[in-house]
Amino acid sequence: MKHGTRMPDAQSRRILTFARIFIVVIAVLLALTVTRIVQLKLHPGQDLQETVGTRESTLSTVALRGRILDRRGRVAAMSVVGYRLFADPALIIQEADRDDEDPLATTADEIASRTGMNASVIETSLKKKAKARYVPLSHQLEDWQVVNLQRKSIKGVGIQPRLVRMNPQHDTAASLVGFVGFEHSGLGGIEHKYQQDLVPDDGKLTYLRDSRGRPLWSDAENYVLSRNGSDIRLTIDLAIQAMAEKRLGQAVKEFNAGGGRVVILDSANGNILAMCDMLNPRSGMESIAVDPGRKLHPALGRNRCVTDPYEPGSTFKPFIWSIGTEIGAARPTEILPTPSPSDGIHLTSTGRRIRDVKYYGPVSWDTVLIKSLNSGMAIVAERLSRKQMQDAVKRFAFGEHTRCGLPGESRGIVTSAGKWTSHSQCSVAMGHEIAVTPVQMVRGFAAFCNNGLIPDLRLVSQDREEMEFSTRRSAIKGSTARQVRNLLARVMTEGTGRRAQSDQYQIFGKSGTAQLVRPRAKGGGYYEDRYVSSFIGGAPLDHPRIVVLCVIDDPDRRKGHYGGVVAGPVVRDLVDSTLSYLGVPADKEGAPELTVSVQP
Amino acid sequence: MFGKILLLVLVLGMTAAILLVNRQQRIDTATAIWHTWWRLQEHDQSLAQLQYEIARSTQPARLRLAMPGIDDRWRSIPLIPVESNTTWEQLADQPEWPDIDQGYGG
Incomplete structure (x- = not known):
């Protein structure tokens, strides 16, 4: 054909026909494909449903x-995230090879080879619950065990x-x-x-x-x-807590005591820095407290610093002394008719005999506190009305929860107004017939550190402003608080706190020795020769920063039982170490300077 | 007529191809999300484990013992204030804790 000549009509018609057929076939295939897709999406067949x-x-x-x-x-x-091994015995049996006669034993061997666990123990666990779908086989796996198990899967595991x-x-x-x-x-x-x-x-x-x-x-x-x-x-500082636990343990061991408690409070803001409680089982002696949870795990024991009240003894005297002074029942320099050594005892207006550890004759109201004279406290207690004495207890928030944040807190034991007698009037003044918890004690004592203000105690820091001081009430005037502090500082040099004197800081504190209460089941009353020895102190004197209380339960009397001897040194050492840790400069004359750098 | 059908087929084909590409991208994205989720999980768990190891290694008592071994110029601050002219050697001899047998404090 020459260029520009048209194709013969028959050929062009054939091409056109083939093209039309081709396009129709493609169109039909496309339509079928789309239809199939729609059908699979909306109504898949029965054989596909299961898949x-x-x-x-x-x-x-x-x-x-x-x-x-x-x-x-x-x-x-x-x-942290750990991994536990589990198995599905029913699936193991279902998926087992036909020639495997005991698939559970085979699986147990496989697991043991990869994890080092005991194959027979695993096999027993699997066979015990052969029809179960979930059987735990271990607690937390080690990292290498997890890697071995993940390397290749085991059916049903x-x-x-x-x-x-x-x-x-x-x-x-x-x-x-x-x-x-x-x-x-x-x-x-x-x-x-x-x-x-x-x-x-x-x-x-x-x-x-x-x-x-x-x-x-x-x-x-x-x-x-x-x-x-x-x-x-x-609010707890774990470093201070560790120091306190260690020191308390030393004291409990040294005096073969039944237990001990320590609370360290930041009196500036009511934060509890440390709180320790330990029981010391002694062979041949009954335990001073029954705590079955503690035998299972230390963390399951109750915290006796908040749950178990104790009789504070002479450590309670500063509270009554401050109220008596503020009310005007006695002036600090007033000479009271306290007995001399030849008199021996003091008789109250109701004929009750009050004994002192040592007799000094007539002394001032100041000296009554310094020397911890029961007779002097009884004399002034009788000058207060019953309501005034009950109010004195309430003003320092005794008998009330501290709400520090721990469960099971006791509110202590305070004789109700209806049962208050003249006996109670003198007993409470001496720190008997009243039971307080350690946290209540440090809270009340903090009033002497804070111009007479009782702080809210905190164990959990909920506010960003940790230094914020939250107060519930004013117990005494600031001047009275200062006065009591100065007297308690003299307790350390002239009274029962000599063993608790520090070379670094001026501590103000009070010792207490109370007879251990006998349970009602054993007759009630007090043990004759078993005591609770305590010491509470604050420091530094001019700008108090911490309050430390130590209670030693039932020390061996042959080794010592007075609060100043048994608990005093614990308070001294914890004051020294805590204030040093907090960076508080020593305030005692002649004490070395606190320094963080030394000559290389 | 032929041209129109051809054009239709071509358009449908391109649409299908674009849809397939889009589907594959979505699957790839879903897989990436899934893998990223697993990595985040593993990182979180590793981080928690690391925090635990650090906390365990930095107990106050352990630090006090470990410091001199890291650099012998380091000494833990004794719990009792020291004289400002104390030398390093004297500082190393300071007791960490008052020994009750020594009758510290009288």
Whole structure:
């Protein structure tokens, strides 16, 4: 054909026909494909239904329980993710090879070879619940065990992430911090008290998957963000707590005591810096306190600093002395008719005999406190009305909860107005017929540090402004508080506090020695030769920063039982170490300067 | 007529191809989200474990013992104030705690 000549009509018609047929076939195939897609999407066949199944999977994010921190951010308790081994015996049997006669034993051997666990123990656990779908086989796995198990899967065996509560400081402040149970919920202490704040919210991711489980898509609303539990910051300083526990342990051991308690309070803001409580089981002697929880775990014991009141003895005298002075029942320089050595005893107006440890003859009201004379306290107590004495107790908030934040707090024992007698009037003035908890004691004593103001006690720091001083009430005037402080400083040099004198700081304090109360089941009353020895002190004198109380329960009388001898040195050492740690300069004349740098 | 059908087929084909590409991108994104979620989980768990190890290693008592070993110029601040002219050697000999047997404080 020549160029520009048209194709023959027959050929062009054939091409056109083929093209039309081709296009129709393509169009039909496309239509069939689209129809099939729509049909698979909307109405998949019966044989495909089983394969389709649930097309969504959900993965959970394990959120962490809140941490418990000390005042400086040190971690007292925190959660980490550990892994637990579990098995599905029913699935193991179902998926077993035909020639495997004992698939559970085979699986047990496989697990044992990878984890070092006892194969027979695993086999027994599996066979015991052969029809179960979930059998836990271990607690927390080690890292190397997890790696071995993940290297190659074992049919019917898996590892499950779970939260494990760790205590980096070991047993320091264990009873304060508390304990978590198997379900990671708080049992006792701060873990229980603040369970709602500490508990986390797990997150989840829901996604569309294919038949092989590969993710296809996930919408934004299908991702729920996890939320770790809120941290709880304590006012406790773990360094001071460790020092206090160590020193208390030394004293309990030295005097073979049944137990001991220490509370250290930052009197400037009511924060509790340390709180220790220990029981010392002694062979051949009954325990001074029954605490079955403590035998299971230290963290499950009750905290006797808030739960168990004790008779304060002479440590209660400063409170009554300050009220008696403020009311005008006695003037500090007034000479009172306290008995001389030849008199021996003091008789009250009701004929009650009051004895002193030592007799000085008539002395001033000041000296009554310094020398801790029961007779002098009884004389002034009888000058107060019963209501005035009851009010004196209330003004220092005795008989009331401190609400420091620990569960099970006792409000102590204060004789009610209806049962108050003349006997009570003198007994309370001497620190008997009244029972207080250690935290109540430091709270009341803090009034002598803070111009007569009783602070709110705190164990948990809830406010950012930790130095904020929150006061509940005014107990006495500031001038009276200062007066009492000066007298209590003289107790350290002229009275029963000589053993508690520090070379560094001017401590003001008071000792107390009270007979141990005999339980009602054993006849009630007091033991003749068993005591509770205590000492409470504050420092430094001019600008008090801390209050330290030490109570030693039932020391061995042969080694010592007076509060100044048994508990005084503990208070002295803890005052020295705590104030040094806090960077408070020594205020005693001749004391070396506090320094943080030395000559290299 | 032929041209119009051809054009229709081509358009449908391109639409299908674009949809397939879009679908594959969505699957890739979903897979990336899933993997990222797993990595975040693992990092969070590792971080928590690390925090625990740090907390355990920095107990106050351990620090006091470890400091001289890190650099022999370091000494823990004794719990009792010292004289300002104390030398390093004397500082190292200061007791950490008053020994009850020594009758410290009289």
